[in-house]
Amino acid sequence: MRTRFAPSPNGSLHVGHAYAAVVAHDLARARGGEFLLRVEDIDGTRSRPELAEEHLADLAWLGLAWDGEVVRQSARLASYAAAGERLKTLGLLYPCRCTRAEIAAAATAQGPDGAIYPGTCRHREVDPAGDLGGAAWRLDVAKAAALAGPLAWVDERAGPQVATPEVFGDVVLLRKEAPASYHLAATLDDATDGVTLVTRGADLFAASHIHRLLQALLDLPVPVWHHHGLLVEPDGRKLAKRRGSPSLADRRHAGEDGASLAQALRAHRFPAGISLSQSLNEAS
Structure with a gap:
């Protein structure tokens, strides 16, 4: 079993990303599998190398260890x-x-x-x-x-x-401004990395319909998917740094204990005002 966490370095990670990383990491560890880390850094000028390094530090602060080398999409054009x-x-x-x-x-x-x-x-x-x-x-x-x-x-x-x-x-x-869209790049990368369980948020549930089609067209292996719930704000919108959700880097620099935060997320103890939405888009 092999799964992955794949952040994009176009913004800082927040507690919603931390929850996604913890879910993927723990699924791999519980099943004796591998947890991979992929940096999705092909989003034109929005991708910033310094944020990729910040993300690695955030994950280490949470106590999450990945298997093998960090993969970067920019090496797969x-x-x-x-x-x-x-x-x-x-x-x-x-x-x-x-x-x-x-x-x-x-x-x-x-x-x-x-x-x-x-x-x-x-x-x-x-x-x-x-x-x-x-x-x-x-x-x-x-x-x-x-x-x-x-x-x-x-x-x-x-x-x-x-x-x-x-x-x-x-x-x-x-895309005009990037080598590939999320749909194509993520589908190809998961096949290249031997991912057998695609772990990601429920907001991407519907994307799997397109990804399954691409797998058939390009003769790629078909994984199983695991779309976990999303951490949401009181109005039901998923967390976003642009709306003031504190970044993991801010929490880390303020002296918070990352391992304790990860344990709280595992126990579904979330920061004030944040809850877990378990709905799946178009699930049947």
């Missing part, structure tokens, strides 16, 4: 490009220049990631390297799903699931 070329060869990707504002104005439905792309560029000629700059590359989800056929996946909390990637519409896999 070639694998993302190769997967993109393979999907292009299959005729499953198309370039798109639509802005978020244009998509929001034209969309007629909402999906897990917000407005569902209405397919504006799917059947028109778009020069991916034209004068207006680079284009994003979208997955023709209907065509891809027809090629892959019926797909299933399993979540340890929600049980067996039938993949319904069409609820996302044509998602972006190769």
Whole structure:
């Protein structure tokens, strides 16, 4: 059994991240497995090397030890490009220049990631390297799903699931400002790292429908998923540093005991005003 914690160094970690790391770490240790650490550092200028180092210090402060070397997505750009070329060869990707504002104005439905792309560029000629700059590359989800056929996946909390990637519409896999989207990079990385249990928050439950489709298209192994609950604020929103949730680094520098915090999280004793939401998006 092998699982992972995969923070992005575009902001400091907070107690919600600590809970996610503790869950993944403890699942691995309870099952005699491995707990990996992956730094998802391909988010353009938002990724900051100093925050990656801060994250490592935070995890050590919590008393969490990972197995093997720290993996960094920035060292895997070639694998993302190769997967993109393979999907292009299959005729499953198309370039798109639509802005978020244009998509929001034209969309007629909402999906897990917000407005569902209405397919504006799917059947028109778009020069991916034209004068207006680079284009994003979208997955023709209907065509891809027809090629892959019926797909299933399993979540340890929600049980067996039938993949319904069409609820996302044509998602972006190769971004204009980054080498790959979360959907493509995370799916490829989990396969490369031999992850057998994908441990992550319930807010990403629906993403597994797209990830299961990508696994089928790229002949990747299929793990089991474990979507744990989220720590939320009194208004029900998940914690966010931009809304004032104290960072782990702040707590660490203030002299708090990280191991004690980790033990409290294990016992579901959370800081004042914070609770655990166990709901799973679209779980059946």
